[in-house]
Structures are given as C-alpha cells and as structure tokens.
Amino acid sequence: MAKLLMKGNEAIAEAAIRAGAKHYFAYPITPQNEVSEYLSRRMPEVGGCFLQMESEVAVINTLFGAAAAGIRAFTTSSSPGISLMSEGLSYITAANLPTVVVNMCRAGPGLGGILPSQGDYRQMTKGGGHGDYHLIVLAPASVQEAVELMMLAFDLADKYRNPVGILADGLIGQMMEPVDFDALPKPTVYDKSDWITDGAKNREPHLIRTLFLDPVPGEIENRKRAEKYRQIEKNETRYEIYNLENHPKLVIVAFGTIARVCKTAIDELKTMGIEVGLFRPISLYPFPYTELMQVGEKAQMLLSVEMSNGQLIDDVKMAMQGKKPIHFYGRQGGIVPAPDEIVEEAKKLFNVS
Amino acid sequence: MELIFKKPESLTDTITHYCPGCTHGVIHRIVAEVLDELGLRERAVGVAPVGCSVLAYNYFYCDFLEAAHGRAPAFATGLKRANPNLIVFTYQGDGDLASIGGNEILHAANRGEKFTTIFVNNAVYGMTGGQMAPTTLPGQVTTTTPFGRKVDDVGYPIRVAELLATLRTPSYIARTSVHNSEGIIATKKAMRKAFSYQKENVCFSLVEVLSTCPTNWGIPPKQAAEWVGEHMVPYYPLGEFKTPEKVH
C-alpha cells in the first residue's frame, strides 16, 4: 500500500488499531475529537469497541478495568481531560497495568485555549497524580512519527506494565501529512495469563490492588517499581540530533513539532554562516540526560525552545549539571514560534544583529 | 453423614475485619452463595470499593480488582467490555456509590452495562469514622452532623434505587435489607435475580441492601438491627423498583 495522506488525529487512531488496541474509551475535547469520530466509525469495522464515556474520570478507570481483563485499550484527550485522569493514572501505575493515553496538549492553565501548547510537559513527565510513579512519555514531531510511537507505546506499556503517555502538541493532531503503515513492525504479543483477571478457573484467584496498609510490603512494591524505572531509563531513551557535524557553539533543545520549526531556523542560520545544532528528546521520560550532556558539553551554550514557560529547561539543566549556560525562548497561550523568532534569538546569543 | 450446611466455595477461610454486628459479612455470604448456586465463581471478577469493604477480596474466592473511590462502575465497564464472558460485580458503600461515584453509577446504569452492583447503604461513611453520607437520614447525628442532618441545609438523603429506576434503559433495581431473617431471604432472592439477568446477558442490575454500622451509629448490634427496621426501612422502602420485563 502506498503512503496515505492523513490528519494526525486519524493516523493515531488507525495506528492504535494496527497495534491491536480494539477498545477505545474517551470524552470529547478539542483538539483531538477527530480520534473519537474516526474510531466511532472504524471500531465496528474491526470488531472493536468505541465507547463515549461520561467524563475523563470514568475513561481512565474504565481503562483500568480493560487492562485488568488483559486487552490493549487506550484513550486520547487534551490537557484539562488529562488533569482529571491523574488520579486514575496513579492507580493504574500502582497496579502495574499497561495502558496508553494520548495528550493532544492545548494551552493552559485552566480552560486555557484550544491552540497548540507544550504546557503539560511537567504534568506528563513528573506526575500529575499522587505518589512515586512515572508514565513513559513519548513526543512525536510528525504524523509518521506519531504513528510509530503509538505502536511502540502499546509494546512498552505491555513490556513494563506501566502506562505510556504520548505528549503531542495540538499541531500533530491537526496537520495532514503522508503516513506509511506498511513499514511498521508487527505488535509484540505479551503473555499476561499469570496476572489478568479473567476468571479463577483451575487456578488461584488473581487480585489487582493498590492498597498496602502495612508499610513493609508497601515499600517493597515501591522499590520494585523504582527498579522498573531504572530499567526503563537504561533501555528506552530516544532522541534525535541535527546539524552537530560542524561542532556548533549553540545547541537548541526542543521536542515535538516545535523542534521542526527549530530545524528550519537552523537551516536559515547556516546560510548566514551561523552553525546551530539541535537535540530533540523523543522520550521525555526517560529523559536522555546522558546523551544531552555529551552533546551539550561540546557546545558553548544551550537554548531551550518551548511552547511553555520554561518547563523542558528544567531537564536540560539537570542534564547539564551547571556546566554550560542555558538560555530560554518560549511562547505560550497557543502561539507557535515562527522560524524567524528563533533565528533572531540565536543571533542575539551570538551577538550578531 | 449428609452435609447440609457449609461455607460457600466463593468465600475464603479468612476471618473478616468487620465490626461485631456489621452486616457487610452477611451480604458477602449471600453474594458468595449466589455465585456458587449459579455456577459463576470461575467466571466472576469482583470490584471492591474504597470503604469498609475495600478488603472484600480477602474474603471472596474469585478474581478481584480494587477500585479508586467511587469508580468501581467504570472499572466494571472496562472489564465487561473487554471480556463479555466475565461475570462482573461491584460492591460499593453509600459514600462510594452515591457521593463521589454518583456519576459513574448513573451512566453505567444508563448505558445498560451488563454487570451487577451490590450497593450497601448503611447511612454513614464507615471507614473514615462515621461522617454524613448522602444516605444519612434526616436528623441523624454523625460526626459531621453533630446536631443531626438538617435537610434545609444539606438536602434529603438520596434514594438511589428509586433514582436509577427512573432511567429509561432496562435494568433490574431492587432494595432489600439484612437486619432480620426475612430480609436476608429477600436479599438472596434479589441477588439471585440480579446475577441471573447478568448471566443471561439481559441488563444492568443493582441491589441496594440496607446494612448496619453499629460502630459509627454508636449503638450495640441488636439495637442497630432494630434501628434499620425502625428508621431506615420507612425512608427506604423495600422491593423491586424496576425489572427489565417492564417498560417504565
């Protein structure tokens, strides 16, 4: 099959089906409604289940039940909806259950706006809900990458029995780009028979719980989870680098579609004789700290470019451990920085006018 | 010798943590007997609430999930939609179901999710120490209504069975009580129906069971049972409020 021209939201929906996720529960919110609309037609075709729930609170807890039953299920939402799911994500993580949650991030806080943003970086990567937990967080920069990361998300969720979040700015969902589903790897099938709740026939009952009143088993559970996160940090770090060959003095750090805008700016700066590199984290948790340090060490300074008010920069600082100056450029409220703005910002840092 | 009475297979040997005179244990046993009699144990997945019965999974001998507070109907929806062959039941208190989880039970019932809810109405928040519940009776003293529930301030207690029976979607909705043997027999009958409707894939089913909480009511077990009959039953009438055969 040739490449298809698809809107990001629809491509994400189709990718989930290709990953074997035939159950989708959601609550309407802009800018991701196309996923639900697509799946309300598509799920019946593939013998799946589309269910519009009464709230995001119900959605995330329905995903708990579906995961406990052993199937692949997922939801998509946007910032305010993800806030409501935070409690449930904490429970799902505590219960060591796999699920996939896509956040088509819009401007916040509060009701904010429906235009693209990266303001949920901290919410997605550092928690949101209560307790010691992490989502695995992947951030696509194109529709094709969104499709690939969607497939990967289900595998990682099953492999580590941990929820995976896709953090995409609203642009990814709204833009149309060519996608190729044929080149994608087949989903991995994990044996879940030793823990799912599918009826205690010829075996002892399976129990999926998160309450540990006794602190000793409570700590053991947390330590096991911490060990899982060490494994994830070791194995699942993903990133892309761009224009580092000529040892640029400045390295921009940016993720998602905004990293593409930065690439355009970098190409333009090159024509002016200014070399700037790019480091694009693809996995936001686990964050590629070591890899960024290796890149950043060779530069004189770094610039965090965000559609938020300085959130990614915290991880850039963690990576660089105070060794290099780190600058910030960001737009908020749903405004996407234009290449020119980034060119100007870089020129300022090089003292070129 | 012929064995005429035994512990249901669907219960474990674990001694429950419930207070003396608490009827949670009685309700557990009835559910277990029904699972046994209908041959459902091996297909059953229970969903425990947050409340005194959060540890119900220690007492039932079948698969179990422990839900977030109020969300058991959403958990059950996910289970049942993922695997329609399961027999899914939620077991929820009144704070869990009628307060924080009001929306989840309303919409699960309205979608006609084919699971069974055991709704234990003891007119207080048991686990957290006896605060007012949405089902606390008018004038009833609790730790957060020290002068009695004032209905002009916080409204009247919610009659969950009646409320859910107004939904157009077919379902089985009944209210029973376990404060005397007559009530226990009626409860078992209602639960048998509720699980049978699920087994036959007919409809959503809910049995509201009036239950005791001697500890937080501050009265001895015998008096607590009497209090159910004297005070709860008049406000919460017993019976079937809706059956799937009858269109309302």
Ligand SMILES: Cc1ncc(C[n+]2csc(CCOP(=O)(O)OP(=O)(O)O)c2C)c(N)n1
């Ligand atoms: C989100 C959240 N809020 C509050 C609590 C605290 N909490 C635990 S049990 C409970 C009330 C349970 O009362 P009920 O549902 O009536 O059950 P009972 O204990 O009476 O059987 C509350 C409020 C919680 N666990 N989670």
Ligand code: SF4
């Ligand atoms: S506090 Fe009340 S509901 Fe809880 S176990 Fe004791 S008597 Fe039962």
